[in-house]
Amino acid sequence: MCKKLCWIVSIICCIIGILIYSLNAATQKTPAFPHITIEKLMSTQEFKDCGLQKLSETELDKLSKWVFSNFKYAPSLAAGPKAGEKVSVIAPSVSTSMKAREIRLEMRWLEVPPKQSDYVLVVVRSELYNPLMPSYDSFGKLKEDAEMQLNISGSNYHIYIYWLHDTLEVSQLKHISMKANNY
Secondary structure (H helix, E strand, O other): OHHHHHHHHHHHHHHHHHHHHHHHHHHOOOOOOOOOOHHHHOOHHHHHHOOHHHOOHHHHHHHHHHHHHHOOOHHHHOOOOOOOOEEEEEOOOHHHHHHHHHHHHHHOOEEOOHHHOOEEEEEEEEOOOOOOOOEEOOHHHHHHHHHOOOOOOOOEEEEEEEEEOOOOOEEEEEEEEEEOOOO
């Protein structure tokens, strides 16, 4: 069963890789994030089960560059939760919800209620440089502050990863921002 699953995952990764490579070749792009490894998006067990630990460092590096050539968020958020980990999501508007979903899918995070997660993914829109605080006394205060941002018309997306303590206090792990494209 495990070997079949590994082969299926390997085949799917190859197909996705071929598609990404084809798109890359068609647009003549170079890999956007050559410093990220494929190991960061897999659990240690998945990495071992699929046999990737058998690759040399050079082979693994080449595979990583190839796979990540068109990923948007993986390089910036690699310090946060690994693939398959549970995150709570705060995204107060339609556009921030769509962005949060896009990030969650790319990073392979599972969305769960706050009491079941160790991390919080927060996506807000704002004109400010750093609209949210580095820590909050509670998940509720973080959510309240996120809802107070200009989430519909803010010119920048701000993507935060917070560590959610057992007491539901939160501490910022990562913050990135990018221009919001208004559709």
